[in-house]
Amino acid sequence: MPSRNQEPATEASKNNDLPGVNSLSREPLLPYRIVLSVILSVGLVSALYATIPDCDEVFNYWEPTHYLFYGYGLQTWEYSPAYAIRSWLYVGIHSLVTLPFSLIPNLDKSHLFLILRTALTATAAVSQAELYEALSRSINPGVGLLFILVSVPSAGMFQAMPAYLPSSFAMYFVMFGMAEFLRTPVSLSKALTHFSIAGLLGWPFCLALVVPQLLFWMAEEGKTKSIMEIFRCMALSTMMPLALLATVTGIDSLAYRKVVFVPLNIVLYNVFGGSERGPDLYGTEPWWYYFANLSLNFNITAAAAFVSIVLLFVALVAFPADVTGRHFVLLLPFYLWFGVFSLQPHKEERFMYPAYPALCINAAMTLALAKELILFACSKLKIQQRIARTLGISLITIILIVSAIISTSRIFAITTAYSAPKNIYQADLNITGNVCFGKEWYRFPSSYFLPAGARPRFIKSAFAGLLPGAFAESNTPFRDGTWRVPKNMNDLNQEDPSKYIPIRDCDYLVDSYFEYREEDAGTLEPNYILDTENWDRVACQKFLDARQTPFLSRALWLPSWVYRDQRVWGEYCILRRKPKDGAQRSIHT
Template identity: 70%
Template sequence: MSPRSQVPLAAAATQKIESVRTTKKGPLIPYHVVLSVIFSVGLISAAFATISDCDEVFNYWEPTHYLSYGDGLQTWEYSPVYAIRSWLYVGVHSLLTLPFSLVPNIQKYHIFFILRAILAGIGSVSQAELYDALSRSVDPEVGLFFILISVPSAGMFQAIPAYLPSSFAMYFVMFGIAEFLKTPVFLSRAITYFAVAGLLGWPFCLALVVPQLLLWGFDDGRARGSINMVRRMACSVFSPLIVLAIVIGADSLAYRKPVFVPLNIILYNVFGGSERGPNLYGTEPWWYYIANLSLNFNIMAVAALASILVLAITSVILSTGVTRLQFVLLLPFYLWFGIFSLQPHKEERFMFPAYPALCINAAMSMSWVKGLILFSGTKLKIQAKVASALGTSLIAGVLAMSALISTSRTVAIITAYSAPQTIYRSGQNISGNVCFGKEWYRFPSSYFLPSGARPRFIKSAFTGLLPGAFEETNTPFRDGTWIVPQNMNDLNQEDYSKYTPIGECDYLVDSYFSSTGRQAESLEPNYILDAENWDRVTCHRFLDAAQTPFLSRALWLPSLAYEDQRVWGEYCILKKKQNRVT
């Protein structure tokens, strides 16, 4: 066969792949309508979602505040000795807020919420793109179910506005999967999105794209031959190499030494050894993510975990073949869930990149279950229209119930745990040292403190390593990015130089719960009850989780239908009385 005759054959094979992977059907709901709804929910989450992890504050909000305003708290990860956090990542976000910070009389906490809104906007576009791609390349019904599952979920509500590399990676993995579905033959743009997710975001998220890349290699190899497939793959890595060069160059410039942050993250977390690594910060049982996903996605978590079983049942009963694309779309969630369930150190944010994959699995499960209901109806000699209506009604009921539970979960979290972000917006003129004891991990960032105030820590029962302060200089350059801070370590060993004497505190943030009673530890006295030394500036109620029943903690239930069993404590800003507390 001549070389000329091979060209049309390869083109025909390519067109065949395209026809299998792309349908002529479009989304059931117009793109702009879906995007508007997603973005509206995203803005609500940006305004009201709580900060669930202190790592978000100390490793991202604080360095960004330092770049923008010249002061902030510094963790050991930003020491040039370890360099496992990217200055390019926080620098990009700092630049996003720069135009808004120039607005006269704007408050810093306004900048906080503006950046959250920007993140929600990016996340909304990525969700809409994935919805459009699923609708066109898989099935319009799957795309619709994906949106109906992801948008109201408590998990996505928390993840979308979070200033975390895992959320950032989630955005660009969604962009990449959408591009992979829309243009399966030309993968250059999809690989670029994946590179941004892994190199600028979180390197571990690249595990989510392995199945797609393997499918691309298989399909392209069959269509064009192995040699051409390798050539096309080599051409596709040009853009990722540019991303890599930018990441290494920017971070090396900030740290003033050659640095490859993604590699440092992997080395620390995977090859850190027994004396260091993520396990120093706590371990969780094997079922942690099952419980966590059940809270954040309820019924849909079960549907996602059961999706391969549902696919197998459907293919047997309906005698339908399992397409490679269907199987590949199911794999990322299982792969991610398996890898991270095996790790002793577990955190909710580690699941963020896999949330869209969970929603895809659940959406496909719902679609297949609907098909099984229709098939069962025909076997029972029920009219097709009646069977279809029954299936649609049952699936709609399940989706509505899931959305209702998720909304209840979201409202429960907002109403119970918002005090750490709301107590600072009372118009009080706070200045000087604002101290944190046992509430150090709920500090919402320096964006909530006026320019004349600085966060400080007092000794509490906590015995790990607390953040220090970045080097403050009068120059426009932030020398703290490269100056090696004193008394930092990667072993989570306590450093007493990080503490401020209580007598030097002008303000103090503290909580009080009746479950602790008046019997407090010597290192954690009930400052809120100490009216002799401290005045209350602002107080808000805060859920006493120890005394609140599980169901009342997990979900918000209307008081008209259910007696509110939540028990409340107090969360306060206190001001030191003159000539008191030494």
Template identity: 35%
Template sequence: MKSITKLALIGLLLASRLYLQPIYSLVSDCDETFNYWEPLNFLLRGFGKQTWEYSPEYSIRSWAFLLPLYTSLLPIGKLCSVLGLPPYVLFYVARSILGLYSVVMEWHLYRELEATLSLQTANMWLLFQIFNPGWFHASVELLPSSFAMVTMLGFAKYGLRYLSTGSDTAFIQALLFNFVSGILGWPFVLILSVPLVAHYVITHRIFASIKTGFGSLLRLLAVIVVVFCIDSIYYGKVTPVAWNIVMYNVVDANEKSGPNIFGVEPWYYYFLNLLLNFPITVLVGCLVGLATNFRLASIWGSLLVWMAIFVQQPHKEERFLYPIYSIISLSASVGFTKVWGRLSGSKGVRNTFFFGLYALTICQSSMRTFALIKNYTAPLDAYAHIPIVPGPQNVCVGREWFHYPTSMFLSNDYRLHFIQSGFDGLLPGDFKETHSMLNSIREIPVGMNNENKFDPSKLTPVDQCDFYIDFMLPTEESQDALDPNEMGEEWKLVYRTPFVDASQSKFLGRAFSAPEFLLKLVPGQKYWSRVYEVNFLDYCVFERQTEQV
């Protein structure tokens, strides 16, 4: 029975990470699109949008971060070109590679949990990982925080081994994974190793701490040098990207620049966010684990330190919690293993309790995941259905610019352009296509700033648009250059797909999705509709009609 359970979980993990997530997961953040997919498309296909972060003047995004995926996709891209496959195949292959990386890292931590704690804890953790709505989309996102989230599984693995064996080698290995997560990915995750380092220093003699610290420092320097050299080569100047990120977000942040200019959220934002991205059962189990297993206190400390720091930051985003996702699942599995032990005297009660636990976990997770797919993936569908016609074509967006998935959905001679809308911040520009790749990267683009100030040169006149993408909602006539409800005879609607109408939907309807036949069985339909309702509008692709001769 234990072998069947293990095989079933592994099968579900592979199916989710390698197929379901790459194909059906949404692109949840425009930062992912313009700061990572677009530069990757530029490396692979020679064109893409460029943000101010990639200007050599600021250089707070790492080309080294994109290099592993770029080298993996380069031969695949050439094969797709030979076979005549659509360019978005690269996008889905890239997400499958990211999913594979997650599988490998999760498998290693699973084996460590099996050896260090118990098979039951390992199985429970893997179940919580598979049915984790947040991990479902985060693990295939091309973001430094997502990379850090997955890579920190290695930190957790060797952190557990160190705590169970006292091995110096395991401790150094744990730090190495943290260093890679921070220097190649997101520098702020280096904070997560502080509790484990404190544990080592407190429990070891000074000489041992100095010796181990020296070995750890050498590994940190090695990671820094490799990443620093790659980024410096690409930017053509001395470029410590990780340090630049810290400087911009912390040291030099003020009312004109820094993260706060992109919006602030209340202190409870992250707690509400966790309620969406984790089943309530897992969150409760996490609290039990934190309160009952003090042997893993230095790992729990990483979670608590992270929350304490980020809750205080005015600018908050969902992805900022990614690095602690696996620790939440780990704490929950440890907590419920403790509950299992307490209920061992009554097999019927124990089995009933855990059946309900797993059923509720799977149900809530599935409803949340289905809602994300059903309500928010229209842009991926729409851009995949842009008609292919000969010659250069301009695909235009206005207010809908932030739902653009990636230029990997555009044919080689198609380009994305922005038209006038109500948005008054800084839009991305374009990587130069008339230079060599390195020259384009090293050239300081015109009209960039780190204060989110609007630059009109980023806009294109409507008469130069061949396609237009928008959802069917009224626009502000004084702000928007085009109204999808009044496009005129020169425009033809060529594709439409449903997208959630947030303004006309209830919160529960936007956040969770259940089959219609089940919803009809819910008693008190009149009252239920007051809290659960979802409506959709059309997400449309328009094509300009050319005159027939």
């Protein structure tokens, strides 16, 4: 938008303001390669150190991928052909990414885990850089730069980038799709293809994010084209999405050996599952859950994202000629996504991942608008342009620095407090036999962290829902576990006792101990770490006791000279059963 002051604006000053959507010749403030390099560097750090906070990532994606590679792994009910709400094509594509590296002799499985994570962050980095360039050229170079300064340091993007989840995958391609809609002329075919990949191969619900962009494109095209021409263009642009639809249906039907359309099954289960089934079986959260979650992951910039539409209306009143429909359309996806998912009782952090880029765009727009409104107000108050500009830049700089510091503190707090379930396997433990999980079942980081001679098993704990079973082990190139209906699976989260093995059959046990917690009243969760008569400690690391640690101490890491460390620590250990007869047990099947 043009400068709001009494002095003539120079060409340099114009380039720092928020223009209309027709300013297409603007160059990004930072070269593409520099931005991509920075995002890649942060992505590599996240691939190395980000935790796995969601057991769904492990059991529904890492374990099936491990099964395709090695012929064994854990299987959830979602992969039963009776329900078929997970895509083998999605898992298969990710398996192919690491296939060349698996041919390297003596390469540890955990290295393949890291390689795939790195590939995911690389894809995220490219999509983020593409969106940066598109914002810079079609909206304003300043908005593009602010988008990067908001998104790259954020704790939310740090966690979402390396996550092996359809919602993260959808986030990558939503960014590609949004970038295409911002370019002039719009390549509708490319834009719809990217959103189709996000929805059909990733998470179908993210297709809602294309609606504002598509409607705006139709409105703009309608100014110069007839309705028939618009629909003809849309029909031609759906060729690639339709080909993708056929591919997804064909590959998944081949894997399940029955005709299935996984994206539809996901929608039917989650939206039309009925009162006895559906996502609410796995927990519900209060209406304010996403407000709190986004505040932790994006802090000040989350607040900036929420007020973006308000500032845009203020700008519309202040200088109506410079606010366009494109600005409103750019802000709508975040509000649309946040509103829809806040209404759902079942809420999870990963559900917000596809909207993270939209949140960062909204926050960037807020900061850019705030600067312009400061310039406008100062011009009305006869304050010098130099002072007004310094005030606006200083405000934005302070917000970005404070936000980056808080996000860094958040990242450090999470990685230092909760990395033990992943890091504990890094030592050369030479584990063989049955590795059992009781109350720590949901923190298992996947079979990629266990040697070939070890198998993950479950023992009974206080948890009373349905645990994963195991794929039938296979040495053939084509895994028949993709189409065989496993026994004792259900979509009602009803406990199945056959998923457990007796504690006596466990060769190793992964458990945690927190000094201030009592044992389960029914002795289902005894403190095995203290049972030195039957178990030896193989490896232990400290693990945060979230119940005993005050909120601020567990939410953020602060140096001791700023805030007294009040974190309370427990232990997270791999235990080995003390041999009674000197013999190692065979793997329980």
